[in-house]
Amino acid sequence: MNLVSIIIPCYNYGWLLPETLDSVLAQTYPHWECLLIDDGSTDNSRAIGEEYQARDARFRYIYQDNKGMSAARNHGIREARGTYLQFLDSDDLLAPGKLQTQVALLESHREADLVYGDMRYFRHGAPDTLSRSANMQDEAWVHGVQGQGEELLNALLEGNIMVSNAPLLRMKLLKKVGVFDEELRWVEDWQYWIRCAMAGAHFLFDPRPEAWALVRVHPTSTSHNAYRMHEKEVQVRRQLTPQLQAIGAARAVDINEIAIVRSAANLARHNLTTGSIPAGIRGYWKLARQTGRYGYYLKSIPYWLKTRLLSQSR
Template sequence: MHPKLSIIIPCYNYGQYIEETVHSVFASTYENIEVIIVDDGSTDLYTIEVLNKLKRKAKVTVIRRENGGLAAARNTGISFASSPYVLLLDADDLIESTFIEKGIELLESNKNYSYVYPLVQLFGEKNKTWITLPFNFFYLKFRNYIPATIIIRRSSWEKVKGYDENMREGYEDWEFLLRLGKKGLFGARINEILFFYRKHSGSMLEDSKKKHWILKKRIRKKHPDLYQFYFIQFIVFLFIELFRRITGKILKFDL
């Protein structure tokens, strides 16, 4: 019996995209799934209409809550999940049909991995491949190279008490991965394009990038233990980054 997986899809006024997102989920080669859509206080009437239609589908649950931001919506969805594995997916993105199958297979065969992430294909206003890097926790402290869409053990989410709901301006996924890493809960890359990220104006990521340095400083302030001797660590990171750009490989290093 294949273990069950819950797909958590936060949605705020994304009715124009979410049906395509759900369709990509049900095109999956992995059948033992449930879909939990968290309506984060949508005000758009079309979105509400679409969600009312989707909740009539088998294996789909729609949870409505007051607007609390992406982190709160993800936590709400995961708390309702009845599965040992969870896939985080935004309401405007898509997955490749074999992503869940390959992700579960990797996690089931490697108990040391807490989550998996793939290579990413951008589409929409920009079309390019995002070559995510093999997991390296030191490197992750300085660059968020892992997409928010991951397949994770629910038990790992529980161990760090979920996403920080105070991080409403963005980078909540990065901060979540750092807290996982502090507990020795690491990820693994699937070296295939299995996730499709829609680039469009008005997305939360685009807004977060405008506040990049503010949010990055907030993360450092929240985790001073990770950033002791910051200047020295940053110099080491720059060396690793230079080496990566020259060789295409990422050095393993811990500090």
């Protein structure tokens, strides 16, 4: 029975951590180790981690100075001893059958480098109400793309296809692709899936409920930081362009460039309506120069400023 290494980065989520660790204990697949990487927490995370470590030797509590989630995940990867690897954020959960279901799939599909499933969001305090979208309106966005090569890469460049705790990965894939980019504080998982696809990884999808990833929605979760995520998405996409050009992925380059313009316009609109007005003006001016659509983008500036003033006057 192959070992699964579960890596949980944690920063000041002691108030939610027991529920997350209990979902690990509830796994029907017993051969796992759980690496809890405490990223410099100042709350009770250490006490909880040490309590679970004392209760079950499969838990390993590891402390590091605060360096960010990617650095914490990378620390876990270096410490991991498993054949397979499962990421889990410290406020999220795994369905009880997730490891068992996905280990069986990887062992019966030797061509697959990772298998991922569907996910459901739930509001903190209401675990029985599930949604396919973070706004709790049950809007599906996981389309089950699988395979490898150009089609997979293009789908990932259209947008993320899974949450961070959805896949189970072969450790040999991580050794091939490398670790997470520690400079990224947002969208680091999406960027990693793209790197996997560019390295030729084969993705497998299985939507069965027993393998669902469960994502908690609460005031401090990343689900409520859409602006920062879009901001970093633009940064990642701009870094990807020369890499995609280097491998001759013409369609991927086109998809990426269209998405850059779309996301940059969304950021500019956000700044003009609720954020920094100078940043919004700079954003639209840059888009006008890049695309040559001066009339369209420069007319957007007074339109969204007027929208802002009207909303403030109500």
